[in-house]
Amino acid sequence: MMKEVFFRVSENLKLKLLLGTILTFGIYAGYLLIQRYLFFSPVSMEQTSLDRVIPFVPDSVYVYQSIWFLVPIAPWLMRTVKEIYRYTVGLLVICCISFTVFMVFPTIITRPESLVETNLLYQLLIQVDKELNAFPSLHVSLVLFHLLCCIKIFSEMNLRRRYKLIVWIWAMGIIFSTLLTKQHILYDVFGGILVGLLGYVIFDFENIFLAKLLPTGRVEKKIFAIHDGIVNFYAVQTTEGIVCIDAGWRESHIRKEFKRLELDVDDVVGVFLTHSHFDHSKCSHIFPAATIYSKYGGNSGARVTVRDKDSFQIHDIKIDVVETPGHSDCSVSYLLDDDFLFTGDLLQINKGKPSPFYGVLNSNNRALKGSICKIEKLQGVKCLLTSHHGITTHFSKI
Ligand SMILES: [Zn+2]
Numbered sequence: 001m002m003k004e005v006f007f008r009v010s011e012n013l014k015l016k017l018l019l020g021t022i023l024t025f026g027i028y029a030g031y032l033l034i035q036r037y038l039f040f041s042p043v044s045m046e047q048t049s050l051d052r053v054i055p056f057v058p059d060s061v062y063v064y065q066s067i068w069f070l071v072p073i074a075p076w077l078m079r080t081v082k083e084i085y086r087y088t089v090g091l092l093v094i095c096c097i098s099f100t101v102f103m104v105f106p107t108i109i110t111r112p113e114s115l116v117e118t119n120l121l122y123q124l125l126i127q128v129d130k131e132l133n134a135f136p137s138l139h140v141s142l143v144l145f146h147l148l149c150c151i152k153i154f155s156e157m158n159l160r161r162r163y164k165l166i167v168w169i170w171a172m173g174i175i176f177s178t179l180l181t182k183q184h185i186l187y188d189v190f191g192g193i194l195v196g197l198l199g200y201v202i203f204d205f206e207n208i209f210l211a212k213l214l215p216t217g218r219v220e221k222k223i224f225a226i227h228d229g230i231v232n233f234y235a236v237q238t239t240e241g242i243v244c245i246d247a248g249w250r251e252s253h254i255r256k257e258f259k260r261l262e263l264d265v266d267d268v269v270g271v272f273l274t275h276s277h278f279d280h281s282k283c284s285h286i287f288p289a290a291t292i293y294s295k296y297g298g299n300s301g302a303r304v305t306v307r308d309k310d311s312f313q314i315h316d317i318k319i320d321v322v323e324t325p326g327h328s329d330c331s332v333s334y335l336l337d338d339d340f341l342f343t344g345d346l347l348q349i350n351k352g353k354p355s356p357f358y359g360v361l362n363s364n365n366r367a368l369k370g371s372i373c374k375i376e377k378l379q380g381v382k383c384l385l386t387s388h389h390g391i392t393t394h395f396s397k398i
Helices: 001-011 015-036 049-053 058-065 073-077 081-104 120-127 137-155 161-180 186-203 205-210 250-258 278-286 363-378
Strands: 217-218 223-228 231-238 241-245 268-272 289-294 303-305 310-315 317-323 331-334 339-345 347-350 353-356 383-384
Touching: 001 015, 001 073, 015 073, 049 339, 058 120, 058 161, 073 081, 073 137, 073 317, 081 137, 081 186, 137 161, 161 186, 161 217, 186 205, 205 241, 205 363, 231 278, 231 383, 268 310, 317 363, 347 383
Parallel strands: 241 268, 268 289, 289 303, 339 383
Antiparallel strands: 217 223, 223 231, 231 241, 310 317, 317 331, 331 339, 347 353
16 A cells, blocks of 8 residues: 555656645635735624534644645545546635635624633634634645545545545544534634535546546447436437437537437427537537427427427337426436436436435426436336436436
8 A cells, every 4th residue: 555655756756746735825815815914804604503503622623724734645645647636626616615704795703702721722713813714614625625635536545434434534524623613603614525525526527527428329229328528328219310318518529429320400300408408408409300308498489398298209209208307497307118218417416316406406406306206107117328327227226
């Protein structure tokens, strides 16, 4: 293990040193400057009842300051320039959001009255860090961001579980210490968690959203997947023409992919949209002969509004409509010939197992759960086809 650690640290060493120095000093200087030049008068946020119960423990400052040891682990273990670049973008997004809120909506904390007896490190902390910049907690967002980066890298390194557990406990300890030191209240912590998660999604965007996409090609006898950057849509061959499930978003790319599959966009007779988001629907206009079916469609000849339990026979294929709101109000799933269920953005698939689509990207998570219960009752589905996570035959495992 030490050999791999050494090898990883030495990869792109100069870049790491340079960026590490610039980012550390830049971010810290920015943080302190904002505290010293206020444009708006700060607001004191109301403590929650939980904040009042949590005691003031000055010695927890040691855990609080151990962030300086946790943060460098992940970036130093990164290998490629691309990885370091994405890490930097994630980190900068976290700082930009936090700094903007600190400036536009400055919040202030009330420190405990009995500070005289506290330890030296705590005294030092309150000398440097004023009561400002409380919401969202940058301490929390940075810890969470780096924790998730660590977990990802540890998995790549095949490290034993206990190492992951150690950083988890360590990070949770630091997050809790923001409350014990009375540097933050619960609202700040929640804010920090959201910002930290967003930073991580940006860092690991490719893996979260793109890695599971299918390449353009045949997935079943008469079904083709088309890869369009961040999304898959599907083309189904009928005896006379093609039916698409969703339509993608980049016109010239889609034309190229159709040519590669020896399909003709002019042969598309129907486009069934799972929902209206741009990556699924933007290019429905590039199929001149197609009728567009969707829940938000209108009924004007070329546009047909679909409803739950509608059934369409198009030459030799049958498409049944299952309304599955949650990701968006207009989300619909389509069942092809009782075998293939196209779920749009209702589900994600990890290691072959379907689960609900990312909560933060759904307009109504409760409705989404209801929709999942609804499709679970469908009998005899052989294959489930998603828009961002490929396909699975493990339909029963939802
Ligand atoms: Zn969507």
